Amino acid sequence: MVRKFFGTDGIRGRTNQGVMTAATAMRVGQAAGRHFLRGDHRHRVVIGKDTRLSGYMMESALVAGFTSVGMDVIMTGPLPTPAIALLTREMRADLGVMISASHNLFEDNGIKLFGPDGFKLSDEDELAIETLIQSDQPLAASADIGRARRIDDARGRYIHAVKQSVPQQVRFDGLKIVVDCAHGAAYEVAPSAIWELGAKIITLGVNPNGKNINDGVGSTSLDALKAAVIGEGADIGIALDGDADRLIVVDETGRTVDGDQIMALIATGLAARGALQGGGIVATVMSNLGLERYLAGLGLTLERAKVGDRHVLEKMRAGGFNVGGEQSGHMIMLDNATTGDGTIAALQVVSALVQSGKKASELLHLFDPVPQLLKNVRYAGGAPLENENVQSVIAEAEAELAGKGRLVIRPSGTEPVIRVMAEGDDEAQVRAIVERICAAVQDAA
Incomplete structure (x- = not known):
């Protein structure tokens, strides 16, 4: 079946055009809701979003769609994509929805769906929903229409969860860290989580206005972060993207540390503790040959998947790996999350920095990339x-x-x-x- 709506990472496009309209979003809500109405319990969906202007429109349309087929809705407001995956599982929801176009500018938006286990949907589920979107769905009886409510403690729940990925004895006291949240979904939770662990925080990209997400800030625009790290004399800089599922780091000299180097660091630490599963990590065909050679020198393998964190995750689960990612900054650590999580990855990097006693420029460049x-x-x-x-x-x-x-x-x-x-x-x-x-x-x- 040729896909009309779903791409490699959910549904995405220019808002108010093509597949990314309020009318289509309502049909997606009806179709996905109908597909997950399984069993005789009261059904529930968790909906989160990033900070782009169209998020309000898309959220309202999705709520209308889900409630019209009898599914209750819990809205979290702006939160990272991995937070929605987490809350979907923790709240025993039947489905999770993230409204975001990731690192794209505000004109675009997207819809990402998670199953009750917190993982992105299978191809089979997506194809079934594709079919349902293109036909009218039976609506719930008047007495069975779903209810919608907002919860106020979602941010606190996520902050608590990500901090659990850091060993209890590790504190970030004495570190000065620049955190760039791309005016996106993590603008409150990421700086808060790092500050609560003791670091002094300088923030960038934490004043969203609906139109400035990823605009000159975040993991795809590092100039502002590099200038701040050097100007503030910071120990490290952290850049997230609009929905905070990817991470790029800048060391104290202003040098970029990409996803390959971050994966090398995380894998090295876990392997030294006997906690790396699968005998290596999973990356994509785009990851540098230097990473593959570095891991081979440690007796570890690099399994390659097609481009896209979804393909990485599929290979990780099939092969029993607990670490994977992309050169672009998606970091998947299955011991801590069911999808890429830039904040958790950042905490692992800073934790390693603390425990090593080294400068970021010494710690975070474990191999020389080949041209x-x-x-x-x-x-x-x-x-x-x-x-x-x-x-x-x-x-x-x-x-x-x-x-x-x-x-x-x-x-x-x-x-x-x-x-x-x-x-x-x-x-x-x-x-x-x-x-x-x-x-x-x-x-x-």
């Missing part, structure tokens, strides 16, 4: 990767890199773009290979 280059090639139509010349150029490049690097060619799932990535020990060779493949794709398009 890596990614380029996107836009095409007008057709299937460039099926072109005989393109396939020949790719085969030659793979042979050239054999044993010395990697090549990843993949089409975008959302736009007519081919992504070409190569990495290897010889930077000039990597660049030449990428340029050669890009040229071949353009000629074939």
Whole structure:
């Protein structure tokens, strides 16, 4: 079945256009509610959101949809995506919904769904809901319409939960930490959790106005964080994205620490304590070869999944891993959460900093990344990767890199773009290979 609504991470698009309208959101609520009306108990859904202007509209539409088919609704207000996953499970809800477009700017929005176990929905569940969205659902009898209420203690519950990931004896006293919340969902909870553990906090991106989420701040815009870390003489900088499921770190010198280095740190610590499961970690095809080599030196493996934290999580659960993530900053630690959680990852990094007694610049650069280059090639139509010349150029490049690097060619799932990535020990060779493949794709398009 061709998906009309669900992409790789829920439903996402420009608000008031396409799939991201109030009318569609109401139908999503009716369809998802109907799909999860199982058993004879009173059914419940938890709905959270980030800080974008359209969140109010989408929340109201979803509430109308869910209550119209007989499901009760609990609204939390702005909270990180992992908080909604947590509360869905802890409150024995049948379904969780996060209204967010992650790291996108305010004009976009999205709907992410979680099952009663706190994990993102399976392909089977999503396809079933797709079908239901496109047909009218039977409405509840007047006496069975759902009720909706807001809860006031959701933020406190989440703060308490994330702090449990830090050993009881560890305190952050004496540390100065810059926390950039991207004017997003974690603007209150992340600084509060870190402050409660003893650190002095300097905040960025904590004044949402509905339109400034991810705008020049957060994990995809690090200039402001780097300037603040250096200007304040901070020990470390922490950047979350709009829904706070990813983390990027800046050390005290202003140098960026990406998801690969963070995964290396977390895996090293857990392996030393005998707590790393699966014999390694799961990352994506985009993670640097340097990470793979570093882990191999510790006797650990790097299993690779398709791009997307959902694919990482699937491979983690199938292989018994407890750590996984993406170079872009998604960090999944199944001992503590059922989805990526930037705040929990940040607490693990700062906890390691405290326990090591080292500076961030010493602790957080465990391997030297090999030269890596990614380029996107836009095409007008057709299937460039099926072109005989393109396939020949790719085969030659793979042979050239054999044993010395990697090549990843993949089409975008959302736009007519081919992504070409190569990495290897010889930077000039990597660049030449990428340029050669890009040229071949353009000629074939």
